[in-house]
Amino acid sequence: MTEIDLHELSPELAKYHEEVQSHVGDRERRHIGIVDHRMIRRYAVAIGDANPLYQDADAAKAAGYPDIIAPPNMLAGVVDWGPGLMEDEINPDGTPGSHSFGGLRVMGAGEEMEILHPLVAGTDVYDDEVIDSVEVKQGRSGVLMFVTTLHEFSDDTGKVLNRNRRTILVRP
């Protein structure tokens, strides 16, 4: 893949590129709130993992944890910890209208996670988000845009639990 001239971008991709580029380096802090047992148990069920560490406090305690813990990528996998947007603010493809994804196809491309501490049920969690980089490349099937975002999840004492760098792939 090679770097390409930004003037070759489709209008939709150019608009999205401009929007994201203007926010590179911005840090936004969100209070996720307490991650409870129900959330962890439901996530574990949704991924099809019956590991007792995710369901059963006694099993987690026997393994030396204070309570049930979350599967390793639960913090990374949740798209929105808030209430979400009202339906009229969501794009036709279901992506949040706060990003100009209109007419573009979006998918997760990869991630780097540093897990410093497992997430224990009952933890009050904060998420610091920084848009790291935007890259436009020429792929075999056309122009591809990669957007990399850092999420740093910490508890209410400031202890960092998890640092994720995730990359999404955006195509016309």
Add this chain to the structure above:
Amino acid sequence: MNTVPAVGEQVGEVVMRPTPLQLFRYSAVTWNTHLIHFDQSWAADEGYPGVLVHSHLHAANALRAVTEGLGADWQISSVSYRVLRPAFAGDALTATAEIVESSEDGKLLTLAIKEVDGSGETCLEGTVTAGSRS
């Protein structure tokens, strides 16, 4: 269970068969409203043969091969992966974890993770490090 797995050893293998129900529930629990994961006709309009498996669900499956393979005495400390190919409801996704490196004291392992679809094509590959909790 204090035996340290040896380099070259495959420690875990998990097969996930994502259904539209599973993908709907994963969308719901992660508050992911992207229609490609739960609306068959939308996915078809985007040119996909079915509803798409979420990238984080691929990763959860691959990480399960590690956590099941190593057991509760180990804890994942870092993960890096790339999703190379989409997969769809109805596929069978086999995740494996293989030890590629072990620290001298045997307390830190590096594993290669991989997930292949039913036709043997790689959907995800990556690296995990895991530390001994004892």
